[in-house]
Amino acid sequence: MTTIPMSPVPLPDSPSLISTLPGHYYTDPEIFRQEQEHLFESMWFCAVRSDDLDKPGAFRTVQVGRENVIITRTRKGELRAFLNICRHRGARLCMEEAGEVRRSLQCPYHAWTYDLDGKLIAAPNLIKMPDVDRVEYGLIKVSLREWLGYAWVCLADEPPSFEETVTHAAVERLGDPAAIEHYGTENLALGKRITYDVKANWKLIVENFMECYHCATIHPELTDVLPEFAEGYAAQYYVGHGAEFGAEVKGFTVDGSEGFAKLPQVSADQDRRYYAMTVKPTVFINLVPDHVILHRMFPLAEDRTVVECDWLYAPEVVASGADVSKSVELFHRVNEQDFEACERTQPAMTSRAYRKGGVLVPNEHHIGIFHEWVLERLGGGHA
Ligand code: FES
């Protein structure tokens, strides 16, 4: 049994430094199980890009905590989410990560068949069992909301307020409720998606994203475009602040060359700036004048996190077949540099050197707030 104290570690001697979580928070399967229960299965979880389900019957399956969830589009065009489990004897309904059915989902075991609203519509000998309620034995629904063109699902019986726990992150970070709307993310088109299989605990990836102390060391291309990042102060450090492009920089591209036309609603003070934000627990949003980069994390084990990263552009940019590789390459490199750093750190989490954790310097102190948030969600009880 592992104890999760409310205050994880004693204060270091130096006031410049505050402690991180101890190493076992990144390696203990029991703590990961608690995080699955109290974070990923309790909060709104960003599951799929709505456009990926482009027609009725299209489906995607995603892992949310310990549950597998199927998200599909009904014949009326609405998105629905269900536990990916047959109500008969529990076989997994869809094994594929993505696919398409015509009108119904059929279990491969004994052929119980559900319509796209989850209702049981057919089963061998069902006619001879008139007492079976087809709704009651339908698929188990999961709550679903759409925001920024993504389907967010929540496994909780009573989901927390979407506004307080999801959209509020944008207000808190950008200081203005309208600021994120200017990018029209829900109307953008997918220009590129890259999936990264990262051998690191999800919290290392969050912590890394929240600070820029490492930018000068590992992100030469990014600091060329955003010179203020070389100072080590992340864009997330100040409410409403976006890092300004360097004077010579024409666009948010790997070599600072021209990007695409500014998205139509992006305001003058948002132009030539980069804004990063974290929507806890698993989403990062990066806003630049001509595109949006959105990361969704899927924590699969205490030491493994799959990250899907989408590059989203104005629909006409994607439809025209324009070459997006220069802007994709910039953040793809940033991702690889970041995830390599996280993978370099993960093995140390089991070392005696990290038994009490490490330290955060002043421009990383906001990561301490993230740690407190995690501890609070875990209840400060026993894991
Ligand atoms: S387990 Fe699905 S039909 Fe039997």
Ligand SMILES: [Fe+2]
């Ligand atoms: Fe980074």
